[in-house]
Amino acid sequence: MLYHYPDNATVFELSNEDIIISLDQVPTWIKTSLTGKYLLQIMNTPRSLEELTESLSLHYDLPPEAVRPIIAKTVSRFVQEGIVQVEDGTPIIPRERQSIEDFHLQQVWFNITDACNLHCPHCFARQQKAQGFAPLHESLTFLKEAAQMEVDEIVFSGGEPTLHPQLMEILEGARGLRNWKVKLLTNGFMAGEEGGEARLMEICKLVDDVQVSIDGNNKSTHDLARGVVGSFERACKTVRIVASTGTQVGISFTPLPRNLKEIPKLYKLAIDLRANYIHLNRPKPPAAPNLFKETEQFTSEEFLGQVYSAYDELLIACHKSYEDMRGLPVKLPSVDSSFDPASELISPFKKLRCGAGILTMAVNYKGDAFPCAALTQERAYIGNVFSQGLPDISAKGRHMMLSLFSVDENEQCSKCSFRYYCGGGCRATAQDISACDCMCQIIQDRYIDFWEGLSLPIIRTGLGQESHGGKEVPQQRC
Numbered sequence: 001m002l003y004h005y006p007d008n009a010t011v012f013e014l015s016n017e018d019i020i021i022s023l024d025q026v027p028t029w030i031k032t033s034l035t036g037k038y039l040l041q042i043m044n045t046p047r048s049l050e051e052l053t054e055s056l057s058l059h060y061d062l063p064p065e066a067v068r069p070i071i072a073k074t075v076s077r078f079v080q081e082g083i084v085q086v087e088d089g090t091p092i093i094p095r096e097r098q099s100i101e102d103f104h105l106q107q108v109w110f111n112i113t114d115a116c117n118l119h120c121p122h123c124f125a126r127q128q129k130a131q132g133f134a135p136l137h138e139s140l141t142f143l144k145e146a147a148q149m150e151v152d153e154i155v156f157s158g159g160e161p162t163l164h165p166q167l168m169e170i171l172e173g174a175r176g177l178r179n180w181k182v183k184l185l186t187n188g189f190m191a192g193e194e195g196g197e198a199r200l201m202e203i204c205k206l207v208d209d210v211q212v213s214i215d216g217n218n219k220s221t222h223d224l225a226r227g228v229v230g231s232f233e234r235a236c237k238t239v240r241i242v243a244s245t246g247t248q249v250g251i252s253f254t255p256l257p258r259n260l261k262e263i264p265k266l267y268k269l270a271i272d273l274r275a276n277y278i279h280l281n282r283p284k285p286p287a288a289p290n291l292f293k294e295t296e297q298f299t300s301e302e303f304l305g306q307v308y309s310a311y312d313e314l315l316i317a318c319h320k321s322y323e324d325m326r327g328l329p330v331k332l333p334s335v336d337s338s339f340d341p342a343s344e345l346i347s348p349f350k351k352l353r354c355g356a357g358i359l360t361m362a363v364n365y366k367g368d369a370f371p372c373a374a375l376t377q378e379r380a381y382i383g384n385v386f387s388q389g390l391p392d393i394s395a396k397g398r399h400m401m402l403s404l405f406s407v408d409e410n411e412q413c414s415k416c417s418f419r420y421y422c423g424g425g426c427r428a429t430a431q432d433i434s435a436c437d438c439m440c441q442i443i444q445d446r447y448i449d450f451w452e453g454l455s456l457p458i459i460r461t462g463l464g465q466e467s468h469g470g471k472e473v474p475q476q477r478c
């Protein structure tokens, strides 16, 4: 049997001379050493295992029996991943990854009010003076449709959803419709109101996850970011109360130029509050740019780079805590890796675009639907679920996003070796929603850094995992 490397892969040379071989079309990648690189070079001409053994033995001046097992294992793995083809035999074609387009709507955000009790300059809700609340009957009908469409996760947000006078009825309705994940996003201010603690405990009986916005690890930073004195203490109290009920609770942090330095310290705060996880939101332009001296920074590669560095420091703090506190009765939080684009390298899915409008959708209190919670500009309006029904709106949103953008159709992305991992970035932060995200250099650097950090032997592609009809379903990771 002869093995042949047709040289149709992109090769990334890493700083320590290891290499990444990436098959763009599948997509899949493999990390290998100089030996692997040498093997591939000589397989430019079809070779048998014995010929490869002989060649490598001479190259490294080692006895053939010492290199034979390594060669057999490495070549077999190359074949399995489709990097090397078998001649005179049935060619093994790597299994195509599934695309997110193969899946139906997974997650619906329901922003049940635009009212809010805080004044965050970076938030879109603050810019809307109206105090609207989703009507109960229409809300329940819409939730029923989502359940019938087998949506897996429903996220209640706002504005501040705890201000909705019929929140409990809406949550009870959602809870009873389907065994799905019910999540509530809150600023945590309610915990300090009269009767707020008891109400929060009742909410916890109806939801699986409460995510509390905390934008600093002390009151001066958080209260400044949130515009109300005392909001930090209330948010922390909320996390503690939810944790005490056993319901999953997370800290959601929005990076701003003024709170950047506090990201690495979030781990300690999360431990103190007994939170389950920390989630960082990707920086987006502030809704009130005139209130920020540093507005341009929000959309700059430089700022995003600083945020990623701070995220890396947070991960280091997290790993150190795991070491220091191993065996102690301390609840250690996880850090949501979906913030890091490099996490896509180990996703088993091919990404022609992000999941906006396909895996996820956002509906406001009036029933107006958009492809995702961050993409609510006029151009992205899909229709109204209260009047048109979710099945029609979902089909329309899907079609709209499929027509809007694909890495294969975008001039810049179609030439990029990372396109099926990146999916062209975020539609909400792209300067034009139908264009490439433009943060390419920083995103590509994340991929290379991820590969650099892996030690050999590592052969990880995400393929070989069960997906369709099985357990693996793509999650929207923003």
Ligand code: SF4
Pocket: 407, 412, 413, 414, 416, 417, 418, 419, 420, 422, 423, 424, 425, 436, 437, 438, 439, 440, 441, 443, 444
């Ligand atoms: S947004 Fe940039 S990194 Fe992503 S696929 Fe397009 S060109 Fe590549």
Ligand code: SF4
Pocket: 354, 355, 356, 360, 371, 372, 373, 374, 375, 425, 426, 427, 428, 429, 476, 477, 478
């Ligand atoms: S990548 Fe951006 S546009 Fe796409 S779903 Fe996430 S936040 Fe929305």
